Amino acid sequence: MGRPMQVARHWRHFREKYALIGGKCENGHVFFPKRPVCPVCGSRNVEEYQFSGKGKVVSWTIVRNPPSGFEYYKPYPLALVELEEGPVVLAQLTDVDPEEIHEGMEVEMVTRKVREFGEDGIILYSYKFRPVLK
Amino acid sequence: MEKPVIIGVGMVPVGEHWRISLRDMATEALLNAMDDAGIDKVDSLYVGNMASGSFIEQENLGALIADWAGLGNIPAVKIEAACGSGGAAVQEGAKAVMSGLEDVVAVVGVEKMTDAWPTDATRYLGYAADAEYELFHGASFVALNALVMRLYMKTYGYTEEDLAHFSVNAHRNGARNPYAMFKREITVDTVLKSPYVADPIKLFDAAPMCDGAAAVIITSKEKAKELGVPKDKMVELAGFWRAIDTVNLANREDFLTLKAAKVAAEKAYKMAGVTPKDIDFFEVHDAFTVMAALSLEALGVAEKGKGAILAKEGQIAIDGDYPIQTMGGLKSRGHPVGATGVYQTVEAALQLRGEAPEGIQVPDAEVGLTQNIGGTGSNITVNILRRV
Ligand SMILES: [Zn+2]
Numbered sequence: 001m002g003r004p005m006q007v008a009r010h011w012r013h014f015r016e017k018y019a020l021i022g023g024k025c026e027n028g029h030v031f032f033p034k035r036p037v038c039p040v041c042g043s044r045n046v047e048e049y050q051f052s053g054k055g056k057v058v059s060w061t062i063v064r065n066p067p068s069g070f071e072y073y074k075p076y077p078l079a080l081v082e083l084e085e086g087p088v089v090l091a092q093l094t095d096v097d098p099e100e101i102h103e104g105m106e107v108e109m110v111t112r113k114v115r116e117f118g119e120d121g122i123i124l125y126s127y128k129f130r131p132v133l134k
Numbered sequence: 135m136e137k138p139v140i141i142g143v144g145m146v147p148v149g150e151h152w153r154i155s156l157r158d159m160a161t162e163a164l165l166n167a168m169d170d171a172g173i174d175k176v177d178s179l180y181v182g183n184m185a186s187g188s189f190i191e192q193e194n195l196g197a198l199i200a201d202w203a204g205l206g207n208i209p210a211v212k213i214e215a216a217c218g219s220g221g222a223a224v225q226e227g228a229k230a231v232m233s234g235l236e237d238v239v240a241v242v243g244v245e246k247m248t249d250a251w252p253t254d255a256t257r258y259l260g261y262a263a264d265a266e267y268e269l270f271h272g273a274s275f276v277a278l279n280a281l282v283m284r285l286y287m288k289t290y291g292y293t294e295e296d297l298a299h300f301s302v303n304a305h306r307n308g309a310r311n312p313y314a315m316f317k318r319e320i321t322v323d324t325v326l327k328s329p330y331v332a333d334p335i336k337l338f339d340a341a342p343m344c345d346g347a348a349a350v351i352i353t354s355k356e357k358a359k360e361l362g363v364p365k366d367k368m369v370e371l372a373g374f375w376r377a378i379d380t381v382n383l384a385n386r387e388d389f390l391t392l393k394a395a396k397v398a399a400e401k402a403y404k405m406a407g408v409t410p411k412d413i414d415f416f417e418v419h420d421a422f423t424v425m426a427a428l429s430l431e432a433l434g435v436a437e438k439g440k441g442a443i444l445a446k447e448g449q450i451a452i453d454g455d456y457p458i459q460t461m462g463g464l465k466s467r468g469h470p471v472g473a474t475g476v477y478q479t480v481e482a483a484l485q486l487r488g489e490a491p492e493g494i495q496v497p498d499a500e501v502g503l504t505q506n507i508g509g510t511g512s513n514i515t516v517n518i519l520r521r522v
Contacts, residue, residue, distance in 0.1 A: 013266060032384075033267060039380075059284045059285040059288075061332045063272060063332050064331055065252075065253075065274065065331050066253065066256065067254075067257035069257065078272065091271055092271055114272065
């Protein structure tokens with residue numbers, strides 16, 4: 001594997017990945033990630049938007065043959081999570097027994113380690129989702 | 135506008151070619167296609183390839199292959215649209231001919247995947263997804279398709295067994311294709327008993343890692359006549375288009391509609407002046423069984439949510455109403471990603487020329503359709519071919 005792990009490539013995403021900050025256009029459409037043009041109405045007037053981090057599982061899988069860099073973590077659950085504000089995000093599920101995962105499961109965002117690089121020493125953190133603590 | 139014609143086809147068997155390099159595979163397919171067309175030079179070369187830079191540390195394939203094949207100082211470029219690169223390259227070749235700027239064009243699709251370590255290969259395929267919002271989270275390409283498959287089964291009440299019929303059909307046909315990677319039939323049980331790669335996708339729901347190269351020669355009808363190509367060797371590119379959708383699956387409006395295929399197909403049908411009912415066979419992109427089902431729906435062959443029924447009821451077999459994967463599809467022939475769209479084109483041309491192998495020739499085939507997907511439905515090509 002090459003070494004595409006420049007620090008800048010990751011720190012420019014810190015806000016969205018640590019805090020689940022997306023975008024909201026002038027017409028009130030919210031989306032994740034934030035992008036320069038609203039995917040719903042085409043408005044270019046887009047601001048940052050802080051999501052609550054609450055959502056539910058739409059679909060999930062267990063990754064058993066991961067891409068290089070993730071071998072150490074396998075198997076791990078990956079899901080499409082519909083946020084309570086509407087948009088869907090792809091993320092790993094954490095703190096959960098694979099048997100417990102089900103469609104509609106209520107989850108909340110937490111910050112967790114995604115992977116680390118032996119050679120470079122970079123440790124990447126991001127949002128993951130865990131079952132809502134009752 | 136005058137439609138271009140394919141006058142020559144060539145390919146190498148799909149497999150794990152430990153002894154053959156990318157350039158030699160591509161050159162062999164290319165020279166086969168030129169021999170088939172009865173020509174010894176072309177005006178330009180379009181190379182369909184997804185990730186040679188990652189797999190074998192080689193880019194600039196246009197120059198590399200044109201040089202290796204002795205084509206002289208012609209224009210030559212690589213066309214990239216992820217796993218849809220091959221189908222897209224065929225279209226760029228067709229457009230060049232239709233523009234009148236180039237007379238005789240060669241298109242070669244090639245991919246060398248087995249030189250890479252398997253987990254690295256999995257990573258490179260993931261480059262077709264959204265690096266920052268999908269691959270970043272450890273999503274493999276299979277995993278993204280697994281999310282779609284689970285949703286498809288849940289939404290329409292299908293089981294893993296229902297979808298397995300797509301693989302069984304592909305292997306039945308591939309067993310009769312000498313160029314296929316897996317020339318053996320399987321049963322529903324084979325699929326169900328294979329291990330999960332990313333639940334609910336099992337090993338036999340997915341196309342293999344492999345190497346391959348296929349090529350076609352495209353020209354105008356006028357030029358084809360001038361070259362003395364017999365009419366029964368010409369296959370018209372009657373209609374074609376391609377379209378994109380969100381790269382990031384999570385951003386998709388509807389996870390169970392291949393919008394890009396729908397848009398591309400509508401335009402291609404219109405350009406060819408046909409409807410889905412006029413198509414005698416379909417080479418769809420069954421990198422995963424669920425993608426075959428969604429493709430049949432997007433192409434207007436099945437209603438939304440009913441694609442899997444066609445497989446279950448056997449309508450996708452050679453003697454069914456909607457034969458698909460007549461030479462094995464991606465599942466059995468193999469899926470050398472950037473080459474796949476060109477293999478589909480070659481196979482469709484052979485069907486229309488009546489030269490398909492015994493047992494898998496679609497009787498009296500007049501019109502065929504190929505559909506080639508890049509990404510998780512994010513870049514889709516539809517080509518319609520017709521006997522001249
Ligand atoms: Zn908007």
